Amino acid sequence: MPDNLAENLASTPRAGTADALANSFATSYAGVVAFLAVADEGSFAKASDRLGIGRSAVSRNVQKLEAQLDARLFLRTTRSTSLTREGELFYRNCHPGVERIVQAIEDMRELRNGPPRGQLRIASTTGFGRKVVAPLLRGFHETYPEIALELSLDEGPPDFTSGRVDVALRDGRMEDSQVVARQLIPMQMIVCATPGYAREHGLPRSVEALAEHRCINFRMASGRVADWEFKVSGHPQKITPHAFATFNDADLVLQAVLEGQGVAQLAGYQACDALRDGRLVACLAQHAPDDRGHYVCYLSRRQLPARIRVFVDYLTEHARALDLDCLSTLPVQAAR
Structure with missing residues (x-):
């Protein structure tokens, strides 16, 4: 948000009481900017820091907006600030328009400033x-x-x-x-192991043969273990093999494979260097899934x-x- 935008709009001189449209716009837009900042930041104090104006100005602009809409937009307690159902609806409707206005201002600044x-x-x-x-x-x-x-x-x-x-x-x-x-x-997904692992345990020749190997899985941010993806007889196939080890960091999965601990399906950007210099070998290339x-x-x-x-x-x-x-x-x- 442009610095002091809400305060500047709120203090814009009014042309006169007869110009209801101008008066309404000056009040509403300052209130909308303050409202969006509070909704995004989750508090009036953080919104005031973001907008560069006092907390009382933010609160005053939101209160004027609520009075104008005849609706309560926030549920306020000593510990939290959250949107009401009316506030959620108003947020969804207002946010795109205000973002476009802010973007237009930023574009003009960039054009002017080089x-x-x-x-x-x-x-x-x-x-x-x-x-x-x-x-x-x-x-x-x-x-x-x-x-x-x-x-x-x-x-x-x-x-x-x-x-x-x-x-x-x-x-x-x-x-x-x-x-x-x-x-x-x-984003190519490639099943890899070290040459040492391949000599000791062999490499799987089919998707089903992965059940016989020490597989290393990746746990996603959602908490779910990532599927291994393949294409068999022209059809996508996903499996989640029984894991010897599971990590929630892709680099740790790669490190475990490089140490010869087992087999993993790695993204191409992780595996390419090691495949090219011989630290890793690939298998099941005939079942590589479509590029994601x-x-x-x-x-x-x-x-x-x-x-x-x-x-x-x-x-x-x-x-x-x-x-x-x-x-x-x-x-x-x-x-x-």
């Missing part, structure tokens, strides 16, 4: 963020030094609204009509802020240059 600048908040799954996203941030910052970067690694779904996430990197496309999902690189894709996601806007646009373009160009497509080399490596 090079892309400002805070860019990025959310990514943990393994992909460490392996692909984080190593590219230094080069991006050297190219766009006036953009401050914040990268958060989390397996959970991104919160573009209250979390104020600008760009998210997800494994698989997001099912949200308001989110633009642009495929960054393929790693996607760069952002909220659908008619005019993207320059800081988001240049980051998406930079990340797309440099991530694709990493050449993480290793399925074509799997038969040779598996044969070795």
Whole structure:
């Protein structure tokens, strides 16, 4: 939100009592901005910090709005602030419009002030963020030094609204009509083990044969163990093998496989380097599932802020240059 926007609107001189539309707009918009900030932050104090105005001004603007709507928007206690049912409905209806106005103001500032600048908040799954996203941030910052970067690694779904996430990197496309999902690189799932494990235990020749091996599973943020995905006789097939070990961090799964502890289905970006230098071998390549894709996601806007646009373009160009497509080399490596 632009600094002092709510306070400035609230203090805008009125043209006269005859102009009811202007009076209503000045009161309503300041109240809506304050209302949205409180709803996003969960408290009046945090909303006042976000807007750069006093807590009393935030409370006053919300109270004027409630009086104008003749509806109570918040349930307030000494410990919490939550939306009423009317408040939830009003939030859903107002938020897109105010975001567009704020975006229009930011676009004009960027146009006037020159090079892309400002805070860019990025959310990514943990393994992909460490392996692909984080190593590219230094080069991006050297190219766009006036953009401050914040990268958060989390397996959970991104919160573009209250979390104020600008760009998210997800494994698989997001099912949200308001989110633009642009495929960054393929997401190939490959069953891997070390050559030492293969010599001692052999490698599974079929999906069913995985039951005879020491499998290592990945537990997702939801608490559910991730399925292993395959394509058998042209049809998708998912299994959750009995696990010798389970981790909730993709890097720990990879480390366990590299130590020869067992077999795991890894994303291509994790396994490619180790497959190419012989530290890992692949199996069941003939049953590799369809590409799910790693996607760069952002909220659908008619005019993207320059800081988001240049980051998406930079990340797309440099991530694709990493050449993480290793399925074509799997038969040779598996044969070795």
